[in-house]
Amino acid sequence: MSRVPVLEIGGTHVTAAVLDTASARPAAQAVVRRPVPADAPAGELLDAIAAVGAQVDAPAGAHWGVAIPGPFDYETGVGRFRGIGKFESLHGVDVGAGLLVRLPGAPRRISFVNDADAFALGEYRAGAAAGRRRVLCVTLGTGVGTSFLDDGRPVLGGPDVPPGGRAHRLTIDGLPLEEVVSRRAIRRLYASTAALPGDGDLPDVHEIAAAARGGDGPALHTLRYCFGALGRALAPWCERFRPDLMVVGGSMTGSWDLLGPAVREGIASGGPGTAPPAVTAQRPADAPLIGAAHWTLRAPAVALRERT
Numbered sequence: 001m002s003r004v005p006v007l008e009i010g011g012t013h014v015t016a017a018v019l020d021t022a023s024a025r026p027a028a029q030a031v032v033r034r035p036v037p038a039d040a041p042a043g044e045l046l047d048a049i050a051a052v053g054a055q056v057d058a059p060a061g062a063h064w065g066v067a068i069p070g071p072f073d074y075e076t077g078v079g080r081f082r083g084i085g086k087f088e089s090l091h092g093v094d095v096g097a098g099l100l101v102r103l104p105g106a107p108r109r110i111s112f113v114n115d116a117d118a119f120a121l122g123e124y125r126a127g128a129a130a131g132r133r134r135v136l137c138v139t140l141g142t143g144v145g146t147s148f149l150d151d152g153r154p155v156l157g158g159p160d161v162p163p164g165g166r167a168h169r170l171t172i173d174g175l176p177l178e179e180v181v182s183r184r185a186i187r188r189l190y191a192s193t194a195a196l197p198g199d200g201d202l203p204d205v206h207e208i209a210a211a212a213r214g215g216d217g218p219a220l221h222t223l224r225y226c227f228g229a230l231g232r233a234l235a236p237w238c239e240r241f242r243p244d245l246m247v248v249g250g251s252m253t254g255s256w257d258l259l260g261p262a263v264r265e266g267i268a269s270g271g272p273g274t275a276p277p278a279v280t281a282q283r284p285a286d287a288p289l290i291g292a293a294h295w296t297l298r299a300p301a302v303a304l305r306e307r308t
Helices: 042-053 095-100 115-126 183-193 205-213 217-241 251-268 287-297
Strands: 003-009 013-020 025-035 063-068 109-114 134-140 144-150 245-249 278-280
Touching (some): 003 287, 063 287, 115 144, 115 287, 183 217, 245 251
Antiparallel strands (some): 134 144
16 A cells, blocks of 8 residues: 555645555545635745644655645745735745655655646546546636646646646636636626625625526526636637546536536537536545645656655
């Protein structure tokens, strides 16, 4: 059995686990999830992340896998968070070096992987994407994450994928994609369409979805427009990459019965046969952990920098 300690760093939380890569499951009683202060100074934030890692039984001298959102330099372990509203204090900080001296058991190495790629790799290893050659994985949370897998490897460049393999870098209707489809964009459009007052808390996405199921016109319009736009943005890349399957994860998939038709319709606007079959993730909770663990096993092949 290969036991690999991993961290999944999200915008508001950190999850730590020890993965058995043979079974693709966390070791028994070895998953810990805790909130982290995303706006804290760098030292305090790294302390909080490492404190979560210290709560799992990591082998001594382990090679850790860390799934973390971008912008991030995954080869050097340096944060590039600037102007995105989270982890700003880690901009320019050597996160890898900071975690190596803080994590328990004197770890020998850390390999970083984009969180969307980690999710995709987890679904490929043990979920809905298993056995598929070309897969488009999409995560719908506070923003949009994508990973284009070819034989289990993220495709990060070339003519068949968006720049860096990341759809959030695209534009649609003259705007950056995440200004059209993201948690904040969806809430903002609904408030405008429903003529809600500008002050006070706006309904969240799951509340907008509930209103849409009840026949609320502004809610239906909001979801159809936002997720249709996502489909239209993905359409040319589906036509080029030709995925066998699209796997969707993230917090918004609880409303996939409403969102899915709009996404598929948007992709289909690219032409006949453009829209791949779409399913929701089979391992939504632990796919990023599984993916991060398997990433460490092949890290030398992708020239991640070793730290000793």
